[in-house]
Amino acid sequence: VSAPQQPLLPSDSVHTALAGLGCELSIGRDGIATVVLARELVHEALARLRDRAGFEQCTLVTAVDHLVDEAELATPRERYEVVWQLLCTTRVLGGRAERVRVRARVPESDARVASCVDLWPGAAYAERECFDMFGIRFDGHAGLKRLLMPEEYEHFPLRKDFPHEGIEPDKLYRAWDRARRETDPAVPHA
Amino acid sequence: MSPVQTFEYTPGAPPAGELADDPVHGELLRLNMGPQHPATHGVMRILLRTDGEILTGAQPHLGYLHRCAEKIGENVEWLQYLPYTDRYDYLSAMNNNLGYSMAVEALLTGLEIPRRAEMLRIICAELNRIGSHLIAYGTYGLDIGAFTPFFYAFREREWMMALFEKICGARLTYSYIRIGGVFNDAPPGWLGEVERFCDTFEQKWVEYYDLLMQNHIFVKRTADVGVISREMALDFGLTGPMLRGSGVDWDLRRDMPYSLYGEIWKAGAFKIPVARGEKGTLGDCWDRTWVRVAEMMESIKIVRWCLANIEPGPIIGDVPKVLRVPAGEAYVGIENPRGELGHYVVSDGGKVAIRVRVRGPSFVNVAVTEALMPGTLLSDSVAIVGSTDVVIGETDR
DSSP states (O other): OOOOOOOOOSSSSHHHHHHOOOEEEOOOOOOOOOOEEEEGGGGHHHHHHHHHTTEEEEEOOOOOOOOOOTTTTSOOOOSEEEEEEEEEEEEEEEEEEEEEEEEEEEOOOOEEEEEOOOTTTHHHHHHHHHHHOOOOOOEETTTTOOOOSSTTTOOOOOTTTTTTOOOOHHHHHHHHHHHHHHHHSSOOOO | OOOOOOOOOOSOOOOOOTTTTTTSOOEEEEEEEEOGGGGSSSEEEEEEEEEETTTEEEEEOOOOOOOOOOHHHHSBTTTTGHHHTTTTTTTTHHHHHHHHHHHHHHSSOOOOOHHHHHHHHHHHHHHHHHHHHHHHHHHHHHHHOOOOHHHHOOOOOOOHHHHHHHHHHHHHHHEEETTTTESSSSOOOOHHHHHHHHHHHHHHHHIIIIIIIIIIHHHHHHHHHHOHHHHHHHHOOOOHHHHHTTOOOOHHHHOOOOOTTTHHHHOOOOOOOOOOSSSTTTTSHHHHHHHHHHHHHHHHHHHHHHHOOOOOOOOOOOOOSSSOOOOOOEEEEEEEEEEEEEEEEESSSSSSEEEEEEOOOOOHHHHHHHHHSSBBBHHHHHHHHHHHOOOOOHHHH
């Protein structure tokens, strides 16, 4: 299953498409070309990968919460890492079609990154879910709202500091109901 | 890129009346399709906006079946997560087991998967694909008024589930494919019964094809309805039968071969059915259903190749009881009955994952209904939703 380790060749389409953009390129343990860059460059990189390298499908938009205490580290590191993964279905190189993964760090204080819905409309739901679960905002996404959790829910469940046993919406409702009854005795009991 | 009409639902407010002054059009009506609607095969709500018989917008609302599968993945050990994979796409649990196991195996070094285990994996995954497509075929007929194919399909699916019960003890949530191999060897006589299943299914398949796919009413209901162009399919990230139904020749089993599929493809055992727009426009509901029905026959051929080539041997590699996965990230996508099932796993070298992201094909495929619905007839909405073959357990996870 594991692909052999190999460096990303300079002749590779990912290399040429991203020339001069200032990013780290490598081949991951699973054999997928991996691009690590600053979050300001993400939209430019994704647009170039689509237009110049022919990655016509966006497979995955998600995030990873590393939950680091930013003050404790000697070299500061941002908390979230947003991951995009693209797929090229037309060009088959050496029997294997190509994937590329793009990763960018996003700080907790300003958790936002550019949306890629203008490039791939199918990424809209993935971005909405990422916002729903991590609270990361995607700039340029017109309908960015919660997808799986209730719209009035206040927490972001896949953050590492969200409790494992969860915060249920009906618990929130009960707390709200109790507070309402304390302030207004005229409210009838349910 | 096709325009996507979205609209906000504001409780209490009257429908937006941009067409109200036009004498041809009436008042816009908002209509909830679901959460309990037979065509959504689970609990999904689609908020439709209609102008008479014509739909002017559709907005899927997900999350009724959200069970925090990814959060659980970050809180239980690698091996313990396997039963949870059964439960997102519960119609193809074998394939889900395979996808998760392969993603973890991609991070493990020096783990050899025995050849017999790979064979048993493929036999079970393909049988499960047949069972999943039988549901898609049967219930799609049911959705648009053909009752009989449903019973025909469930008759063969029952046998398939009995086969799985014999090999792993479960009928729906198997957890049969484990990290490193499979957990139980085929019992005596099992492979022979699979062969008999293949013989019978090949005869029954002709019936299925004639009964529904060539049925005049079915063709009228599905041909030229819900057309997804090739560009739209790629833009929306569709995979599997949805993509091949739009004429894109793409199958992970051939194009990014995993397990033994590369070898099986080189042996010429199976073909990839790609829709040609036989009954109407390329990419309509009939084409998507045709791809699923045609794929069942190709799965039978793959199973037959495995039955002819399977040899005795070990069935699971050397996996420790407490698994520590080396630090790193891996993505493995496999061809599920509904499209590309991807698992993106991140490990820090511990007993528990940092992140388990499930890229479910239904989750991606359901998004296209939002763009397909506007402009179609209200009665076609059931045909369109049914043809996407979503499983809500997977869109919500």
